[in-house]
Amino acid sequence: MNAIRVVFPSTVNLLCVWHIEKNILANCKPHFESQEDWTTFLSTWNQVINSEDEQAFNQALNFVGPLYKEKEKVLCYIRNTWLPFKERFVHAWTENCTHFGNRVSSRAEGAHAKLKQYLQVSTGDLHQVKNKICLAIDNEFNEIKTQLSSERIRVPHKCDNYFFKELITNVSLFALRELLKQYEMVKYGTMRSTCTGHFMASMGLPCAHKMISWKGKVIPLEEIHTQWRIDGRVLVVPEVGETNGGEFKRLVHELEDKYQEWPLSQKECVQGKISQLINPSIPLVLEPNILPHKGRPSGSKKGTTSTRRNASKFEIQHESVAFVEVLVIIVEHARAKVRQM
Template sequence: MSGHPYCRRFSNEEIMRIKEMCMAGIPPRQILSSLRQSNPHLRAISRNIYNKKAKILEESLAGRTVIQALVDELGEGGFSYNIEYDQEGYLTHLFFAHPISIELSKSYPHVFLMDCTYKTNKYKMPLLDIIGVSSFNTSFYSCFVFMQKEEEKDYVWALEMFNKILGVHNQPLVIISDRELALMNAIRIVFPSACNLLCMWHIEKNILANCKPHFREEVDWVAFLSTWADLIKSPNESSFDKAWDCFENEYKENAAVLNYIKGTWLPLKEKFVSAWTDEVAHLGNRAISRAEGAHATLKKYLQVSTGGLREVKEKICLAIEHQFQEIKTQLSSEKVRVPHRLRIPFFKEVVTHVSMFALDELYKQHEAAKYGNLSSQCTCHFFKTMGIPCGHMIKDMKIQVLPLNAIHNQWRIDARLFNNDQHASLDDENDQINSLLLDFKEKYEKLPILQKDDTKRQLSQFVGTSFPLILEPKIQPHKGRPLGSKKRNESSSTRREPSKFEIVEKSRKCSVCKGVGHNKSTCPFQVAS
């Protein structure tokens, strides 16, 4: 009888459990395993779970299109969102920020990291993920933007939306990105006062991909990396100029490498060389590695790259809510936690008022000042970049108790209290709307009869305006072989494609010069000799 569909029906209780586990992002096979643990005689198979999941989705749409349902859920959930669509009605851009993310972004507006990730949705739309940094030096999701393309106008639109949720009083001080010229231009347009730093990790990997093939011996490559590291770690502009002269003189024979450095990275030196970046309060963020980590965490929730925008949004909400609970718990814990090593007068005013991460960094500087483990000259770089007094400052202060105002507001936990109210971030806007409604009512009562009728007509038209029919996005063409190629199979994996530096590292190397892209018989060094 197990072959008949009647025997594989689910009870009402099992249907409720399936709905709950689907909302939690649990895969169908694991849902089935969980149900069988409660009911060993269950005869359902994986296909029954998939069918039930599809039916639950259909019921949740309630006759609406997927995009209409998505927009309704964003509005009802208190999200800040915006959409754009083309002349044919296809969705091209979607911006949304969870109420929790807005609250965190306004609380920690100093440093943000921006980076696109891929393989998140079936439409192959790039996803711009903006990441913030909390008091505990942990990351949080600030907002998400699905874009049709990665051009300057797309980034400008996305950052303008982000700017609106931050407000004029919460402008970022530092924004970190990779060398995506369209994004860099958009940052300069939308956030002209913010300092845009470049990711050191991406720079190193670009150097590896574009310069390593031009070195025959490994020892020469290692020497080049050492010289390059000394150059970008120059503590001031004069030392950078001297280091650059030495670098240019040493590699003048290697024109390809020198031209690449001159053309690609030298014009952007203020965005990654220590002589300039150490003057900026980047709070220890010199790379977008935390953004890459956030991408990886998000893809663990997504599991596949074939979901629609509505499914992706639901998984994103799960990640944000989990992240927020972690921050709230840590905030409550550190407000009452006093480590034994900090039970000294110097930390009296800051303990339980500043995060443990900042206190650990401060303790290291205090110990260095106490035992004289300091450099001969203070550059104030640590204080400028981290917002925490360095050992030299502590030594020169000659005070018994450090005042609380000596710590950057980023690391303060005493003034922060997250209520987890999904509409809390909209309070200011609601106050403005209520104020406008009161002004409107007062002015309306003073209008002549004909103007009142005209005003009511305009107001009725505004209220009765229906939301336009918006279609799901067109599937964006991907790189590589066309869809019809037999040698390329479509995959639901969220794993990214290998970068150029990974290809360089893994490619077969020439036995003569150890370079890639050729073999012994076509080696340019072999031909020259």
């Protein structure tokens, strides 16, 4: 959080509500005798988190205090550990920021788990790790391209009406489903009487209240946040420019075909040579020699190749799965991809 404040000063840094709940479970549940008491406490806490404005938040807190006044340790934990960060997880504040529905860190964790499948061990050298990460990103990139092409031709049955005319095939399926939920609230009259503005602010999509004002017209495409727009998105890596002479082209193609069959070491060697041909000032960079080392530093664990970080308190107690830090290197590679687009 300290780093984000410095590096991305205009960014809103939310906290994962799933992890907060897990930590509350680990720290507070032992103070409750019965499961029923615990469940009641948890639902009261959820009311605090789901408060729609500051007033509702204060009311919910004023309710919790006297109710659990005998459980000083629980109240202390909540007060000191979580309440100082209320703007990062309580709806009254978080729903005014454009988080596109991400209130938990599971997407980042999913990406991390996928990356770990490629990395396999924690002992790869920088070159191996870099190659595996690039492979992971290339594969992911291709998957996204395939999904995008399929979304551009699909029209969800329930959206096949005049109101969605401008949006179908131009907006992602996820966003269409979210819009459909709002549309059905209008249709069945199940929406709230007043608009909090939270849905539009957090999702970048028009809410049920806004839809009413467009009755008889179509939902305007420009009301959809660019996050959900798939019409203008071109995920094509530019082709290599035209070359002079068919022979040169033929040689390059032949080289490319053979290249696919070569072992990694040969590929690297050829890459180095080509780089040198293109830019003679670039020195040929090869994998550094691995020097024999003097053994493991004292105190380090024996023979571990695990990529798992140290567990949090709730994970030690519940043997739950590990969660993540996102590697800067992935972001850098992804950025390079986007620049190519």
